[in-house]
Amino acid sequence: MKPLANVRVVDFGQLTAGANTSAMLADLGAEVIKVESASFMDLFRSMGSNQRDAHGWWNRSPQFRFTNRNKVGVALDAKKPEGRRLLQDLMAGADIVVENFRRGVMERLGLGYATIASRNPRIVFASISSQGETGPYRLHTSFGSTLEAMGGIAALTGYDNDKPVVSGPHVNYPDQVVSLFAAGIIIAALREARRTGKGAHLDISQREVTSFLIGEEILASSVDHKRSRLARRGNAEDGVMLQDCFRTMDQKWIALTLEDQADVERCLAIVGHSKNIRGRLVEWCMKRSAVEACDTLAAGGLAAGLVHNGTALSREHKLAGHTLVRRPNGEIVKGQPYSFGGQELKVNCDAPALGEHTELVLRNILGLDETAIQHLAALGVTRAEPVT
Amino acid sequence: MLEIGNARAPTCVRLATSLATKIVSDLGARVIKLEPFGGDPVRHKPPLLPDASGDEPSALFRFLNAGKTSLILPNESTAMRRSLEALLSGRVDGVFLEEGDPIRASLDESSVAVVEVAGWPTTMPTGRRLSGFTALALGGLLDMVGSPQREPLRLGGHQASYSAGLSAFTAFMALLTQRDAGHAAPPARISLIESVMWVNWKAIAGVDDTGGAPTREGDGSEFQVVRCLDGWIAVVFTVTEFNNLRDLVGSRCLHDERFATRAGRVAHIRELYEYLSPWFAVRTRAEVYAEAQARGVPLGPVCGPSDLLDDQQNAARDFIVPLNDPSLEGLRLPRLPVLWNGRGFAPPAPREPSSPTSFAP
Numbered sequence: 001m002k003p004l005a006n007v008r009v010v011d012f013g014q015l016t017a018g019a020n021t022s023a024m025l026a027d028l029g030a031e032v033i034k035v036e037s038a039s040f041m042d043l044f045r046s047m048g049s050n051q052r053d054a055h056g057w058w059n060r061s062p063q064f065r066f067t068n069r070n071k072v073g074v075a076l077d078a079k080k081p082e083g084r085r086l087l088q089d090l091m092a093g094a095d096i097v098v099e100n101f102r103r104g105v106m107e108r109l110g111l112g113y114a115t116i117a118s119r120n121p122r123i124v125f126a127s128i129s130s131q132g133e134t135g136p137y138r139l140h141t142s143f144g145s146t147l148e149a150m151g152g153i154a155a156l157t158g159y160d161n162d163k164p165v166v167s168g169p170h171v172n173y174p175d176q177v178v179s180l181f182a183a184g185i186i187i188a189a190l191r192e193a194r195r196t197g198k199g200a201h202l203d204i205s206q207r208e209v210t211s212f213l214i215g216e217e218i219l220a221s222s223v224d225h226k227r228s229r230l231a232r233r234g235n236a237e238d239g240v241m242l243q244d245c246f247r248t249m250d251q252k253w254i255a256l257t258l259e260d261q262a263d264v265e266r267c268l269a270i271v272g273h274s275k276n277i278r279g280r281l282v283e284w285c286m287k288r289s290a291v292e293a294c295d296t297l298a299a300g301g302l303a304a305g306l307v308h309n310g311t312a313l314s315r316e317h318k319l320a321g322h323t324l325v326r327r328p329n330g331e332i333v334k335g336q337p338y339s340f341g342g343q344e345l346k347v348n349c350d351a352p353a354l355g356e357h358t359e360l361v362l363r364n365i366l367g368l369d370e371t372a373i374q375h376l377a378a379l380g381v382t383r384a385e386p387v388t
Numbered sequence: 389m390l391e392i393g394n395a396r397a398p399t400c401v402r403l404a405t406s407l408a409t410k411i412v413s414d415l416g417a418r419v420i421k422l423e424p425f426g427g428d429p430v431r432h433k434p435p436l437l438p439d440a441s442g443d444e445p446s447a448l449f450r451f452l453n454a455g456k457t458s459l460i461l462p463n464e465s466t467a468m469r470r471s472l473e474a475l476l477s478g479r480v481d482g483v484f485l486e487e488g489d490p491i492r493a494s495l496d497e498s499s500v501a502v503v504e505v506a507g508w509p510t511t512m513p514t515g516r517r518l519s520g521f522t523a524l525a526l527g528g529l530l531d532m533v534g535s536p537q538r539e540p541l542r543l544g545g546h547q548a549s550y551s552a553g554l555s556a557f558t559a560f561m562a563l564l565t566q567r568d569a570g571h572a573a574p575p576a577r578i579s580l581i582e583s584v585m586w587v588n589w590k591a592i593a594g595v596d597d598t599g600g601a602p603t604r605e606g607d608g609s610e611f612q613v614v615r616c617l618d619g620w621i622a623v624v625f626t627v628t629e630f631n632n633l634r635d636l637v638g639s640r641c642l643h644d645e646r647f648a649t650r651a652g653r654v655a656h657i658r659e660l661y662e663y664l665s666p667w668f669a670v671r672t673r674a675e676v677y678a679e680a681q682a683r684g685v686p687l688g689p690v691c692g693p694s695d696l697l698d699d700q701q702n703a704a705r706d707f708i709v710p711l712n713d714p715s716l717e718g719l720r721l722p723r724l725p726v727l728w729n730g731r732g733f734a735p736p737a738p739r740e741p742s743s744p745t746s747f748a749p
Contacts, residue, residue, distance in 0.1 A: 149688030156544020310591030321509025341574025
């Protein structure tokens with residue numbers, strides 16, 4: 001299913017929040033042109049354990065590969081007037097722009113919403129930022145973990161009566177979930193633009209997305225001031241009889257939820273009756289492997305699951321469903337969080353090398369001839385190796 | 389729009405379906421929520437509101453369902469099917485339903501956009517029970533949070549359900565666009581486990597990158613939460629900001645060669661935090677945040693839900709809005725996390741009484 005066929009996206013997305021949003025649009029059939037430059041690459045190119053002493057290291061990051069498949073890539077230096085003009089032309093013919101720079105960067109480059117909309121009033125211009133386009137914090141510096149703290153999730157995460165916890169640099173939860181929402185709202189705006197001829201500036205704050213995902217807690221706190229003093233409770237959950245992880249004989253963990261008294265009875269029937277069900281579970285699990293413990297509890301009608309890590313996930317093809325795609329060369333890239341009619345995501349091309357499709361885009365989309373293309377190269381506008 | 393609740397669906401799936409249709413409802417669609425006979429069990433799930441009487445003591449239910457029209461389906465299967473057929477004979481653009489609902493088969497020939505929300509991927513046996521917590525475990529996100537010496541830790545709230553709910557919303561928008569073009573739109577399917585895995589992709593990319601799986605690091609992590617005078621601060625920095633953080637804290641010990649490189653800092657992270665922590669202990673969250681931002685260091689004061697209600701950034705953006713509900717005054721909730729040409733979206737005032745109505749054609 002390609003609902004976004006004939007839709008062109010100019011993708012200034014960096015790292016996860018922006019680049020991942022554009023990847024989701026690419027997976028739905030959009031033509032996504034990823035814009036970088038020799039002096040400003042997607043930061044994912046520099047992450048991971050790239051061998052900096054080997055030529056072409058910037059094209060070998062797994063994090064970049066996961067997030068930028070199904071895109072074409074151009075290297076155009078927006079700080080040079082010739083590069084800026086070309087990008088303005090590219091955006092003038094596009095349907096969607098996605099960017100997640102610091103506020104003000106696009107405007108300083110002459111690529112802000114007002115400039116582009118004056119030439120292309122149908123443009124859907126998605127600005128994904130830490131704290132939004134407006135307000136006193138609009139220019140503040142943040143990463144995903146900053147927003148996990150400021151957005152409210154960290155306050156609700158932590159061991160019993162202990163300090164708040166953030167998901168950390170290997171998750172950066174707010175960076176992940178923003179794409180799931182942003183892609184949908186961009187498509188909604190695109191439908192509206194097609195219907196009315198009027199585009200949209202979408203101001204998407206990652207902090208707001210994070211807070212939205214604890215909306216019921218904000219709502220409850222608005223009329224119940226005692227909630228501000230509630231302690232963190234580990235894996236326990238209000239309204240659930242018992243919920244936690246238990247270590248097993250093979251030094252793994254399983255997760256178990258006993259939702260109500262009926263679940264408690266089911267559990268006791270399996271592990272043996274005791275007034276201290278938690279203690280009984282600890283003993284029972286330590287005498288079994290994780291798989292045996294989980295299978296037994298699940299067969300008894302309980303919600304029990306293995307705590308998987310990345311290694312287990314990369315082997316669990318069935319569990320991954322549609323979320324991973326294995327390329328012909330054996331590499332894994334990210335898939336989709338949904339499927340349509342049970343179809344696998346088709347990955348048409350791997351993540352682009354820096355500037356891999358610059359000439360193609362200049363020639364076929366912007367109509368430049370060979371002389372103009374060579375002139376841009378001579379000026380350094382289309383340089384495709386990092387400036388270090 | 390129809391949201392069809394399946395009496396056999398686990399709560400974690402119901403929360404995902406309800407979040408997806410909430411977004412669509414807040415954007416202006418009319419959502420008819422069909423509750424199973426006996427009502428949606430989420431009506432009684434915490435957090436509960438103080439002194440709230442009647443059918444809706446649950447803040448969770450109100451957050452997810454304010455602005456929708458609720459109807460209760462008959463208990464008897466023939467009557468239930470007739471009721472659904474009657475609803476589907478009118479204008480319906482989309483149907484959200486939950487795995488295992490027998491109505492799914494009768495929608496295969498219809499032109500409406502169908503979104504099915506489930507717990508497990510189709511590639512896995514689905515007979516087993518699932519909770520939001522076990523979905524986090526199976527999808528690997530539980531392993532990433534907390535301390536390596538202690539049990540894996542869940543993120544606060546209903547994050548497995550809500551990430552699936554966001555996915556379902558986006559899938560629905562894709563289906564509508566497919567229909568706009570005059571093409572057949574096959575049913576979309578979203579599972580909680582897949583949504584969690586998708587969110588947790590860095591765990592798999594990490595294995596690809598280094599051969600070892602990243603996991604929870606506790607007090608071995610570069611990003612830690614430290615105490616300050618009136619709460620907590622998430623200390624967040626990369627190689628780019630470390631020198632500014634060092635200058636902010638001003639301890640000469642931080643100039644030690646152990647901390648001169650990222651590898652050195654990671655190897656001596658506990659000592660690093662011993663030198664950092666005292667600076668925070670004598671400052672408030674507001675003081676830390678202001679001083680850190682002045683130097684471009686992305687430290688995060690930990691805000692609880694109550695703090696968010698009065699936060700000046702949220703106020704400037706009208707992010708927290710009143711909930712029009714005559715049954716309890718003072719309710720406020722976050723609007724959708726987008727400003728569309730400057731406009732925000734929140735639940736509309738109820739069209740009908742909010743308590744569910746029995747429906748029979």
